[in-house]
Every structure is written in structure tokens, then in C-alpha cells.
Amino acid sequence: MDEQLDKLDLRLLEELQKDGRLTNNELGERIALSPSQCSRRRTRLEAEGYIRSYQANLDRQKLGLDMLVVISVTLATHNRDNARRFSQLINGLPEVLEAYALTGEMDYHLKVATRGLAGLSHFVNDVLLPHESVQHVKTSIVLDTLKTFEGFPVPMSHVGMATA
Template identity: 75%
Template sequence: MDQDLDSFDLRLLQELQRDGRLTNNELADAIALSPSQCSRRRSRLEAEGYIRGYHADLDRQKLGFDMLVVISVTLATHNRDSAQKFSNLLRGLPEVLEAYQMTGEMDYHVKVAVRGLNDLTRLVNDVLLPHEAIQHVKTAIVLDTLKSFSGVPVSGTR
């Protein structure tokens, strides 16, 4: 973490992470600074890349994506070309929410949201398994989400 962040910056980040639509006046009330100071700090944090953007948090289930799946993938060969081909494949798949290159038994863990078993079957059988870079695919359907947080643990940082 950058040493230039003080407790006001961290509180500002925490509040904006909770609600990115806060006005400078609302932010000022929440962290006990003036609106102009909040505006300057927010602009600096955006310019320095601490705040990468703002987005709407959509409900995947209300949009019909009822199934959350973690797919573990092993590449056929472990070289830069295979990794790049797999990475390019994932970038073109809108159902992929997150993807991680891993240490251990599997090379990648990929989190996907699909509408149901038919979509999952199509993704695995028609897209992933035939891909030249992929050797093995293992799926795990998420039964329940115990905690979901897309942010960063700003509070207590320092």
C-alpha cells in the first residue's frame, strides 16, 4: 500500500466502495471533512489509480443467471503459447466472471454464471473441452454463497 494514504483517504475509499454514488457533501459528512477536501482527495485517488472506476452491482439471479460454477482447468502443455490461447478464449466468454491462474494441481480456476445446466453443458462440451490448449476440465456447482464481496478490505488497513 502506498504510504501517501492517510486515514481520511482510507475512510473515503471505504465509503466509496460501499456506495460509489455518494456526492462530495455526503462523503464529507461520512468522513468529517469539507466537501472541497473530499472532492480533491477523490480526484487524486482516481488520478493515482486507487479508484479504477464506478459500476452498478447487478443481481445475476434476477437477470436469469441462476447457476454459479467454479471450473478448474488444466492446460495440455505448459508454455506461454497455450496460456495465451486460453487467456484469449476466456476474454471472449461473457459468462466468465473471474479467472485465476493457480499453483497446485489445477492451472486455472474460472468462475462462471450460467442460466442452467444446458448452458453449463454447452460451455464445457462445446467450448472448453474442444479447445486446443485445454487438457482437463472439472466443474463444481456452487450450492450456496456464504460471503460475496467484490471490493478490497480497506478498513483496518495500514
């Protein structure tokens, strides 16, 4: 952390995470600060990288991306060049919503959104499997979503943080 976060900073982050479109006036009403103080704090939190970006949360199903899949991938060889090639592939695929390098049995888990089984088949058979870095792919279709990402937990008390 560049600068200690106080309780007002943390409340500001929590509120913006719920609704990034809040004006400084609205934000000030929610956390009991003046709009100018909210603006200064927001600008500082953006500059320090606590707030990375603002974006709209779209409805994947309304966009026709009705299939959500978790795909486990094992690389053909385990070396830096192969991992870099796989990373470049994944970063160029808009269907991949999230990708994680793992310890354990599989090398990567991908969260992928496609248009039905045909979209999934194309993604696996025509994109992933033919790639030189990939040895094995295992797909798991998501049947139901129990919880989606709604934001990071913002700690209201933390050792070493200044208080408001």
C-alpha cells in the same frame, strides 16, 4: 503507492467502496471533510489508480443466470503460447466472472455464471473442451453462497502511511 494515504483517504475509499454513488457532500458528511476536500482527494485517488472504476452490482439471478459454477482447468501443454491462447479465450467469454492462474494440481479456476444446466453443458462441451489449449475440465456447481465480494479490506493503520 504514488503518495502516502492518510486516515481520511482510507475512510474515503472505504465509504466509496460501500456506495460509489456518494456525492462529495454526502461523502464529506460521513468522513467529516468539506465537499471540495472530498472532491480533490477523490480525484487524486482516481488519478493514482486506487479507484479503478465505478460500476453497478447487478443481481445475477434476476438476470436469469441461476447457476454459479467453479471450473478447474488443466492446460494441454504448459508453455507461454498455450497460456496466452487460453487467456484470450477466457477474456472473450462474458460467462466467466473471474479467472485465476494457480499453482498446484489445476492450472486455472474459473468462476462462471450460466443459465441452468443447459447453459453449463454448452459452456463446457462447446466452448472450453474443444479449445486447443484445454486438456481437462472439472466442474463444481455452487450449492450456496456463504459470502460474496463486498470490497477489499481497507487498512486503517499501516506501517509507512501518513496520519491525518
